[in-house]
Amino acid sequence: MKTVIITGANxxxxxxxxxKFLEEGYSVVAVDAKKDHLDFAESNSNxxxxxVNLTNENETADxxxxxxxxxxxxxxxxxxVGGFAMGNVTATSGADIQKQFSLNFETAYFVSRPLIAHMxxxxxxxxxxxxxxxxxxxxxxxxLAAYALTKSLLFKLAEFIxxxxxxSNIVASVVVPSTIDTAINRSSMPDANPDNWVxxxxxxxxxxxxxxxxxxxxxxxxYKVYNNA
Numbered sequence: 001m002k003t004v005i006i007t008g009a010n011x012x013x014x015x016x017x018x019x020k021f022l023e024e025g026y027s028v029v030a031v032d033a034k035k036d037h038l039d040f041a042e043s044n045s046n047x048x049x050x051x052v053n054l055t056n057e058n059e060t061a062d063x064x065x066x067x068x069x070x071x072x073x074x075x076x077x078x079x080x081v082g083g084f085a086m087g088n089v090t091a092t093s094g095a096d097i098q099k100q101f102s103l104n105f106e107t108a109y110f111v112s113r114p115l116i117a118h119m120x121x122x123x124x125x126x127x128x129x130x131x132x133x134x135x136x137x138x139x140x141x142x143x144l145a146a147y148a149l150t151k152s153l154l155f156k157l158a159e160f161i162x163x164x165x166x167x168s169n170i171v172a173s174v175v176v177p178s179t180i181d182t183a184i185n186r187s188s189m190p191d192a193n194p195d196n197w198v199x200x201x202x203x204x205x206x207x208x209x210x211x212x213x214x215x216x217x218x219x220x221x222x223y224k225v226y227n228n229a
Contacts, residue, residue: 001025001026001027002075002076003067003074003075004021004075004076005064005115006018006077006080007032007107007108008031008032009028009030009038010036011032011037011080013080013200015038015200018030018038019040019041020207021204022044024208025046026046029067031050031052031063034051035049050067054081054107054111065114068118075126075211077126077127077128078211079107079112079128079130080130082104082130082151083100085099087145088142088143088145089142089145091145092146099146101150104153105157112127112161116161116170119165120170123168124169126210127171128207129154129155129173129175130174131151131175132148133177133226134148135149135151136152136155158173158220158222162219171219173210173218174222175223176226177198178229179197180199181197182200195228196229198225202225203225
């Protein structure tokens with residue numbers, strides 16, 4: 001049985017991912033501040049919930065090491081935590097950048113760093129980051145400066161991890177969704193057609209594919225999951 005860590009597990013994508021991975025027989029360690037959307041998983045013996053401040057490096061390292069000690073091997077991690085902020089460069093302060101940096105980059109980096117050493121010992125691992133189209137499209141990113149800048153770091157982090165582990169079976173992937181079909185997005189964009197968006201369940205299927213045996217030959221992947229948005 002493979003063990004995966006899923007951060008941001010109580011969100012729309014997180015709950016879909018937890019459900020998918022449990023259905024596929026994984027042992028899931030879900031991480032978030034609360035778990036009110038994860039009631040469906042409570043009775044599953046392969047489910048474990050942990051509340052961790054992922055912006056704290058020491059607390060996060062202790063958490064990762066505890067999971068490794070308990071499960072023996074961690075095969076993958078889905079780093080789904082993130083934040084969003086509007087504002088172009090002139091409207092974005094250093095404090096705005098720092099907040100988004102903490103949410104979008106540090107939460108992923110602090111989990112990845114101790115896990116990579118563990119994965120190198122085992123010769124296997126999958127790390128999955130959630131990128132953002134504004135981070136690679138200046139037209140969209142110009143009004144989302146803090147968000148786009150900090151999300152762009154995840155692409156570079158994945159490149160560094162893949163280069164450092166070239167020739168091994170340790171792979172960092174970046175999944176880049178367009179608009180995700182959620183109740184909040186439907187409410188905030190009532191004139192848009194949600195059929196053009198990406199459903200959380202579709203993204204969860206892709207995340208599981210990356211971590212499954214079917215994803216074994218993948219190296220240095222970036223997945224642009226846009227549908228027609």
